[in-house]
Amino acid sequence: MLRLSPLLTASALLVLLLLSALLSIMMGAMPLPALDSLLSVIDAMAGSTFSRLLDYQQAVVMELRVPRILLALAIGAILAQCGTVMQGLFRNPLADPGIIGVSSGAAVGAVIAIVWLPASIASWSVPVAAFVAGLGATLLVYGLSQTRSGTSVLVLLLAGVALSAFAGAAIGFVSYFASDENLRALSLWQMGSLAGSNTHRILLAVCTLILLSIAFQRRANALNALLLGESDARHLGINVERLKLELIVLTAIGVGVAVACSGIIGFIGLVVPHIVRMATGPNHKTLLPLAALCGALLLLIADLFSRLSVQPAELPVGLVTALMGAPFFLIMLIQQRRRWDS
Amino acid sequence: MxxxxxxxxxxxxxxxxxxxxxxxxxxxxxxxxxxxxxxxxxxxxxxxxxxxxxxxxxxxNRSRKAWAHQALARHLGVLAQASQLSFPFHAQEVVALGLTPLSLSHKEGWKQIKRLMARTDCLHLAERSYTSLSGGERQRVQLARVLLQLSQAEHxxxxxxxxxxxxxxxxxxxxxxxxxxxxxxxxxxxxxxxxxxxxxxxxxxxxxxxxxxxxxxxxxxxxxxxxxxxxxxxxxxxxxxxxxxxxxxxxx
CATH class of the missing domain: 3.40.50.300 (P-loop containing nucleotide triphosphate hydrolases)
Incomplete structure (x- = not known):
């Protein structure tokens, strides 16, 4: 199959990313001129006064749109890389970061925080509870999958399914006792949103993205070898058990931070690695950074769509990614089925 | 030995x-x-x-458990009956995975890859997707990978x-x-x-x-x-x- 050059693909993605970022700055409930919007960002960074935007327009750019763009880029890149790693670890292109129970666990944590903890501390209690519960759920699933001969991928998957079912019941149970107001907050949180972007969240997401990208890239060759199967990877000198634990914990941290910052945003981690793999091949050395770029782009576009589609209100971005991703997932399944048939 | x-x-x-x-x-x-x-x-x-x-x-003369992971990989190669690889790597990329325990320069690595693919009669498959190969072709590609991993052994x-x-x-x-x-x-x-x-x-x-x-x-x-x-x-x-x-x- 014909492959695109990774360098060319990265350049194309970067150009699209810059264009989408510019569109995201300009467009919204209050449309702004392109050049002045761009200049106002330069003004804010360089301390110059080129932009002719009014103060309140500049505030819209720098306090609402730019933080949101930064959060979208970081979360999209984190989710896409985590998805890539999970698909490599499970040697299955249909795997998703949620497979290890992190999303379900995080959802339970967030629901408990929304319903049972005081609303006055919700701005930090919800993300913290989501992160802690997500990581806890992953470690529980991982612990259950340990057998005498190492980690059983089958048990890990089944434990993830069981935990998700349990989490669904727990969320239902807590929701039953929630007030109407809490119920709305809860359902919106589960649909994911980038509207709560603030400096803390951006810093957290960007730092996590940088650390994860470095950690994943250092393990890219080992991940490639892991695609041969665990035995073959072990015969190539890789400490497979340690690698699996590291990848699972890193992914849990990545998805935990993403969920904590923006609620549950599905399908980016599933769809993006698949698209990039089809375009440039399965080598994780190039797949990981390209997936990061593509994930950032896709979430930025999804967020733009979520802001523009029902103006002046906005759709939860998790809904938009699911609407875009679910049909794609079905197409992938049908293709896979054809391969099995043949 | x-x-x-x-x-x-x-x-x-x-x-x-x-x-x-x-x-x-x-x-x-x-x-x-x-x-x-x-x-x-x-x-x-x-x-x-x-x-x-x-x-x-x-x-x-050294217990297998006493060998470091990478050193053991340079001295013990295993060709399994079948591989679990289902991602569309090119055949030469699969062979290149044999470089994992080695420290060869990029140029020297690729020279060895070509040499060993020729030796196992699969050089003509280098740019083909691994998933499109027959069972026998896959086995020869995997053999080239294993021989690459053993190519820098001290013993x-x-x-x-x-x-x-x-x-x-x-x-x-x-x-x-x-x-x-x-x-x-x-x-x-x-x-x-x-x-x-x-x-x-x-x-x-x-x-x-x-x-x-x-x-x-x-x-x-x-x-x-x-x-x-x-x-x-x-x-x-x-x-x-x-x-x-x-x-x-x-x-x-």
Whole structure:
């Protein structure tokens, strides 16, 4: 199959990313001129006064749109890389970061925080509870999958399914006792949103993205070898058990931070690695950074769509990614089925 | 180079493997023979550490467990019967995975990849997607990968081949076994090869071990242990034995 050059693909993605970022700055409930919007960002960074935007327009750019763009880029890149790693670890292109129970666990944590903890501390209690519960759920699933001969991928998957079912019941149970107001907050949180972007969240997401990208890239060759199967990877000198634990914990941290910052945003981690793999091949050395770029782009576009589609209100971005991703997932399944048939 | 003593593998208190002693010298090709379920693959897994075992497996006078992961990978290569790889790597990228335990420059690495792909007769497949290859082609690509991983060994490498001929056509079966023999005789490899075709064992192996129900039933030169009587005893089939002009026995 014909492959695109990774360098060319990265350049194309970067150009699209810059264009989408510019569109995201300009467009919204209050449309702004392109050049002045761009200049106002330069003004804010360089301390110059080129932009002719009014103060309140500049505030819209720098306090609402730019933080949101930064959060979208970081979360999209984190989710896409985590998805890539999970698909490599499970040697299955249909795997998703949620497979290890992190999303379900995080959802339970967030629901408990929304319903049972005081609303006055919700701005930090919800993300913290989501992160802690997500990581806890992953470690529980991982612990259950340990057998005498190492980690059983089958048990890990089944434990993830069981935990998700349990989490669904727990969320239902807590929701039953929630007030109407809490119920709305809860359902919106589960649909994911980038509207709560603030400096803390951006810093957290960007730092996590940088650390994860470095950690994943250092393990890219080992991940490639892991695609041969665990035995073959072990015969190539890789400490497979340690690698699996590291990848699972890193992914849990990545998805935990993403969920904590923006609620549950599905399908980016599933769809993006698949698209990039089809375009440039399965080598994780190039797949990981390209997936990061593509994930950032896709979430930025999804967020733009979520802001523009029902103006002046906005759709939860998790809904938009699911609407875009679910049909794609079905197409992938049908293709896979054809391969099995043949 | 390889010394195995008192090697036991248990599963739920059932003994899967019970080997007193196996010794393989550098430069020898040793066939591992036996009926289905005799413990041939279990022996390989116990040697590589893929399953838990008790006893000693020593490679170059050092216990396998004492070897560092990467150093062991440069001295012990395993060609499995089939690979789990289902992602569309190009064949040459699969071979390049053999560089994992090595520290070769990019240029030298690719030189070795091409050389070994030519040696295992798969260079013409270099740019093909691995998933589109036939079973036999995949096996040859994997063999090139394993040979690459062993190409920088400081001591004579040990090569384990688990039914390397199972997916090959007649010509390729012989060229793979020829290659195994060449590696042993010219480069000092120790080769342990699981075979079902006893004539191939007679033709290519210096020594054979015959496993049955997890134990070494016979050990020695192939012509000495592969007689119609022993074959009937272990496989419940009595072949006829004839000799070629050069004295080589053939089982029919």
């Amino acid at each position: 390889l010394f195995i003593q008192n090697l036991h593998v248990y599963s739920d208190k059932k003994v899967l493997l019970n080997v007193d002693q196996i010794q393989l010298q550098s430069g020898d090709v040793m066939g591992v023979l036996g009926p289905n379920g005799a413990g041939k693959s279990t022996l390989f897994k116990a040697i590589t550490g893929d399953i838990q075992s008790q006893g000693d497996v020593t490679l170059h 004579a490498p040990l090569l384990l081949l688990d039914e390397p001929t199972s997916a090959q056509d007649l010509g390729q079966q012989h060229s793979i076994l020829d290659l195994a023999r060449q590696l042993a005789k010219e480069e000092g490899y120790g080769v342990l090869v699981i075979l079902h075709d006893l004539n191939q064992a007679l033709q290519y192996c210096d020594l054979c071990i015959l496993l049955d129900r997890g134990e070494v039933a016979l050990q020695g030169k192939p012509a000495e242990i592969l007689t119609p009587d022993t074959i009937e005893h272990h496989w419940q089939y009595r072949p006829e034995q004839v000799s070629l002009n050069n004295g080589q026995p053939i089982l029919i």
